[in-house]
Amino acid sequence: MKKILALVLALALVVCAIPALAEEVAVMTKEEFSKAAVDDPVCVEAYVQGNQAWWEKDGIGQMTLYLQNEEDGYFAYNVQMTKEESEKLVPGTKIRISGFKAEWSGEIEIVDAKYEILEADPFIAEAEDVTALLGKDELADHMNEKVAFKGLKVAASKVDGKDDEFPFLYAWDGSGSRDANSDLYFNVELNGEVFTFTVESYLCGNDSDVYKAVEGLKIGDTIDCEGFLYWYNGPNPHITGATVTAAAE
Amino acid sequence: MTKRITAAFLALLMLFLLSGCHGKQSGSAFTVPDHFDGKTPLEIVFWAKNDTNKNQVAVYQQAIDGFQALYPNVTVNMRLYTDYGRIYNDVITNISTNTTPNVCISYPDHIATYLTGSNTVAALDDLMKDARFGLGGSEVRFDAPKAEEIVPEFLQECRIGERTYAMPYMRSTEALYINEDLVKKLGYEVPDIPTWDFVWEVSEKAMEQDEDGMFKVNGQKVLIPFIYKSTDNMMISMLKQLDAPYSTEAGEILIFNDTTKGLLEEIYVHGKSRAFSTFAISSYPGNFLNAGQCIFAIDSTAGATWMGSDAPLQDIHKEQVTRFNTRVTPIPQFHPDRLKMISQGPSVCVFSKENDQEVLASWLFVQYLLTNGIQLGYAETEGYLPVTTKAQNSAEYQDYLARKGEDNKEHYRVKIEASELLMKHTADTFVTPVFNGSASLRSAAGQLIENTVKGARRKQEMNDAFIDKLYDEVRSLYRLDQISGTKQTREIPTSSKAVLGLIAGVWVLIGIFKLREAGKNKTKQGK
The missing domain is CATH 3.40.190.10 (Periplasmic binding protein-like II)
Incomplete structure (x- = not known):
């Protein structure tokens, strides 16, 4: 009788554990993540490189993370967490994150994710110089990584319906303001091609050095930039640093 | 004696607690001042929402400039948002520190939550019908719409319980x-x-x-x-x-x-x-x-x-x-x-303040947002519909509609058809409780x-x-x-039922086993 009882209890445990086990996905390499289809479950171990501001919607706390390990960069969108939990995710922290692969306007993301903090030495990725890849399809291989662009010239931005030229705009169409902590949009030119870079204000707000640096740009300045290679219908880097290497004449 | 004092104290406490339950909803209504103080400098804070659209920002600025020209002692400070959710979060945060704005673009859903605070949104009913400062009142310094000139369906959407807590600003579907x-x-x-x-x-x-x-x-x-x-x-x-x-x-x-x-x-x-x-x-x-x-x-x-x-x-x-x-x-x-x-789109509410003149100035600014110039200016930036029949029926707006498709900017056909859709079907719109x-x-x-x-x-x-x-x-x-008012009978999910059934079954088996053990022991002792 004891044996039957033990067997039934073991069976009950297995039944309870099956759904949990089914959802477990092994930690993936860069190649495995890359091969996973959109909507497949994914799991990676990576280090926090940056985050957008923690916020609440309908009382649910969430934060978007920029992650990277020695192989690849990842963008984890709106990961649910409390304010207290978010404060533990300082740059360099290693986490194991499981969720689903998603693609939104070309940006590859991890969504509906859960994470756990792992014990490890902190790791901050070096920004890889991808200037030569600007305008080429190969740039997409570096999506979500920390990257650097060098020797770019600040090109003019215009507001629809006006002839005025600006070195940057508050919000994409110039409708924003510093007080509203609007994103900054600025154009850079390399070899005759123009690209739009963004200071995402939830990542680097109006009190950050990069926000102030971009506000100080002038058309024609030559700059070096670094940031996370975000994608929005094409490359749209979220810039975290900008330095003028040669001022406009 | 002590019992009486205690009873009185408890009664008072109950009254206090009950009055706190609904904040200003059941609290004292705002009293319209007998005059507008046009000399003492007043500052009102306006939290506005735009669709990341510079033309909409320009209309807000036009409203502020126009209003300040008419009321020179009032300064309107605008803070721009592009997301209703962010405004909502910030208002909630500021309610607790009593630093809400004076005027705020909101959805009625959000206002219902603001009303749970102790010093929140002003009921506008008395203000609306005041002969001097009410809608189109005698002492209003601009051509404001009268109450009957606000589309009734849209005005009704701003009522929460028995009171009006906002004015519609723009409507879309x-x-x-x-x-x-x-x-x-x-x-x-x-x-x-x-x-x-x-x-x-x-x-x-x-x-x-x-x-x-x-x-x-x-x-x-x-x-x-x-x-x-x-x-x-x-x-x-x-x-x-x-x-x-x-x-x-x-x-x-x-x-x-x-x-x-x-x-x-x-x-x-x-x-x-x-x-x-x-x-x-x-x-x-x-x-x-x-x-x-x-x-x-x-x-x-x-x-x-x-x-x-x-x-x-x-x-x-x-x-x-x-x-x-x-x-x-x-x-x-x-x-x-x-x-x-x-039916959706921004409404605008006025927050209660200790200074009645500040509330009155805020209300006058809200009325200014309903004037034809602002209504038409903002509506034409997108496929919005003005919320007053005064604006909808104006010659300027009719001309704008008639020029549909004339260009792909101001008179973009799809935009005007979108506005016409709501205009034609206003009576078919609905909002949720x-x-x-x-x-x-x-x-x-x-x-x-x-x-x-x-x-x-x-x-x-x-x-x-x-x-x-x-x-x-x-x-x-x-x-x-x-959520208050919720009465739900929640059925247990099928999977949970199965696991619970299994556990119950195991307990039954354990019971049977124990009984059998006890029975065996008795038999042994009997022997």
């Missing part, structure tokens, strides 16, 4: 933007009022691919035939069209019902085939529509300037935009003979669809267990059990 060329290519004609069956059928037909994986209808590798921007509205509108339960006026949550289940089962099928997706999952419907990668795009009429080949605002590269005829129709219907479409927690219920309605589509794409099976789990997760995520 949702429209179905259709790539008519692709519909015809599939062998169909676009009806004036498409049904859900029509949209599902055409969407599925469009999924045919050639041997290279290209979609036959558009010759591209990408096609999502039907994309809905706001799944909150999608579920709410579907339920409304079917006269199915959603919530009561008192805040009882009724959405977790069999009609909802049936709708989710249908949506699952089209999510699985990938004929249907959402903004949250795939991106802006307009981007796919303009690239010829979407046939049916549902978005706000206030987003009409982004829709169509000739849209003045484009978010994709010029070379990706395809040429097609854009039809603007009401959202799909279950019963085309009794149309139902949502407003109560503390109704904003969460809205989000939950959308979450049901988002999770169903994700579940379908992630190869989860649709069955009772899926629905039970979904209902449970969404209830818990949005804390719907904690």
Whole structure:
């Protein structure tokens, strides 16, 4: 009788554990993540490189993370967490994150994710110089990584319906303001091609050095930039640093 | 004696606690001052929302400049937002520190939550009808609309309980933007009022691919035939069209019902085939529509300037935009003979302040936002509709409508048709009951669809267990059990029932085993 009882209890445990086990996905390499289809479950171990501001919607706390390990960069969108939990995710922290692969306007993301903090030495990725890849399809291989662009010239931005030229705009169409902590949009030119870079204000707000640096740009300045290679219908880097290497004449 | 004092103290305490339950809703109403102090400098803070649209920002600024010229002792400081959710969060934070703005663009759902604070939103009823400072009052220094000149449906939306807590500012609804060329290519004609069956059928037909994986209808590798921007509205509108339960006026949550289940089962099928997706999952419907990668795009009429080949605002590269005829129709219907479409758009509320002059100045500014110049200026930036008949019937607005299609900027055809859609169907619009927690219920309605589509794409099976789990997760995520007025009998999910049954079975077996053991011991002792 004891044996039957033990067997039934073991069976009950297995039944309870099956759904949990089914959802477990092994930690993936860069190649495995890359091969996973959109909507497949994914799991990676990576280090926090940056985050957008923690916020609440309908009382649910969430934060978007920029992650990277020695192989690849990842963008984890709106990961649910409390304010207290978010404060533990300082740059360099290693986490194991499981969720689903998603693609939104070309940006590859991890969504509906859960994470756990792992014990490890902190790791901050070096920004890889991808200037030569600007305008080429190969740039997409570096999506979500920390990257650097060098020797770019600040090109003019215009507001629809006006002839005025600006070195940057508050919000994409110039409708924003510093007080509203609007994103900054600025154009850079390399070899005759123009690209739009963004200071995402939830990542680097109006009190950050990069926000102030971009506000100080002038058309024609030559700059070096670094940031996370975000994608929005094409490359749209979220810039975290900008330095003028040669001022406009 | 002590008992009497204690009783009196307790009675007072009860009164105090009860009065605190509903904040200003049941508290003393604002008293309109007998004059407006035109000398003492006053500063009012205005939190405004725009659709990341510089023309809208310019209209707000025009309103501030115009108002300050008329009331030189009043300074209006504007803070701009591009997201209602952020305004809501900031107001909630500022209620606790008593630093709310004076005037704020809001949704009634949000105002209902603000009203739970102790010093929150001013009731406007007395202000509205005041002979001097009320709507179109004798001492108002500009041509303000009278109460009867505000579209009654829109004004009614600003009433919470027995009082009016906001003025409508702009109104929009949702429209179905259709790539008519692709519909015809599939062998169909676009009806004036498409049904859900029509949209599902055409969407599925469009999924045919050639041997290279290209979609036959558009010759591209990408096609999502039907994309809905706001799944909150999608579920709410579907339920409304079917006269199915959603919530009561008192805040009882009724959405977790069999009609909802049936709708989710249908949506699952089209999510699985990938004929249907959402903004949250795939991106802006307009981007796919303009690239010829979407046939049916549902978005706000206030987003009409982004829709169509000739849209003045484009978010994709010029070379990706395809040429097609854009039809603007009401959202799909279950019963085309009794149309139902949502009414949405910003309203504007005034926060209570200790200084009555500050409240009065705020109210006058709100009235200024309702004047023709501001109403028309803002409405024409998008497919919005002015909220006053005074503005709608003005010669200027009629001329604007008549010039539809004259250019692809100010008179962009799709934008004006979107405004006309709401103008024509104002009587067919509806709003959902407003109560503390109704904003969460809205989000939950959308979450049901988002999770169903994700579940379908992630190869989860649709069955009772899926629905039970979904209902449970969404209830818990949005804390719907904690909303006042909620009376729910929650059925235990099937999977949980099975596990509980198993555990109960084990306990029964343990009981039998113990009884048998005891019986054996007795027998042994007897021997």
